[in-house]
Amino acid sequence: MLRVILAEDSVLLRAGLTELLGLGGHRVLAAVGDAPALLRAVEAERPDVVVTDVRMPPGLRDEGLRAALALRSRDPGLPVLVLSQYVATAYATQLFTGGSAAGLGYLLKDRVGEVEEFLDAVRRVHGGQTVIDPEVVRVLLAPRRADDPLARLTPREREVLALMAEGLNNQALAARLFVTEASVVKHAGSIFTKLELDPTEGNRRVLAVLAHLRGAGA
Template sequence: MVSVGLRVVLADDAVLLREGLVALLARFGHEAVAVLGDADGLAAATREHAPDVVVTDVRMPPTYTDEGLHAAIALRRDHPRLPVLVLSQYVATAYADTILAATESGGIGYLLKDRVLEVRDFVDAVERVAAGGCVIDPEVVRHLLARRRSPLGRLTPREREVLGLMAEGLSNAAITRRLTVSEKVVGKHINAIFTKLDLPPSNTDDHRRVRAVLAYLRGRGVES
């Protein structure tokens, strides 16, 4: 994972939060190369600075509804490999569904603003997304699980738990620590998930992880 030197384009209408994020990123060796108070300038700033990752709020001027979300989707459409982390004040699973539906690859994240207070978690999320990972806020994952029947009925409860932790962006080692089992056991669960989701081997397991998480959170194959 990238640990230092990320170039970030940041958009948030709240001045104090915006400046706090700039300072926080700098503390961990990253640079906010463009800082915006609305979503209108995101496309131009991205073209100008070619950032490693874009971090944008969902709700911004002029209507304070979903300008940032639509700007993020447009960025991914025009720059499919551009990592984008979307911040939201509230748990809105529809926003998570929308941003996930706009991508077939990694480098995407949806995080609640409360997570910024957990400094290391926020910075880890930025770095994971910049490195091509898929990071969904744990609280959003819980709401998604509660809202719909699992689209992955073939998975065991433990496999669903492992996949939920993968959706939070946890590595195999982190899942091992969370579940207090061996890394070998976690690896077996993940291989079973890939098999049951009909995800054939690819060049890297990272790609299959992203596809598994996207399939899970987007509800592909939900049984009626």
């Protein structure tokens, strides 16, 4: 059982998310409707996971995202799953490029309707993984300029990278693409080389995505 703090300004969605988390065996310590209340609740309760909407009162802009960034600044190990109504690459860029991406997630609200996917995202974020919504990945991994490093990748390599960004390991990736794990390893090696990622530096699957996020935000 995970101890969760939930922040969502829609009363109906907040109640629905609370119910889903309960069905998943988790305990919602606090369900709040604005960013200041989120910060206070986390300070008081010390949860295992935070789930928050991007747009929150008082300004209904990016208060939830900014609260998530503030929480991670105070406690870099705090698992946070951010929910968004739309694919907003600027929000994803802000979230994932400020520091370590371990234990961070960015999910579209439409994905909440896929109950198991939502609960799995909560579990994975708590486990220290990086979770990025597949639709967000699709948009982020589209080359934007002729000199974009992603333009060096073949269509198959972009497909592999997109699945990496969703958190799939080599075995799951091979099953999804109907290829061998050796083939996945070969594609991954080519991706890392083309994106000029240091093989000694952290989780290269995450770095591969963050390399593009940083380029998109530049």
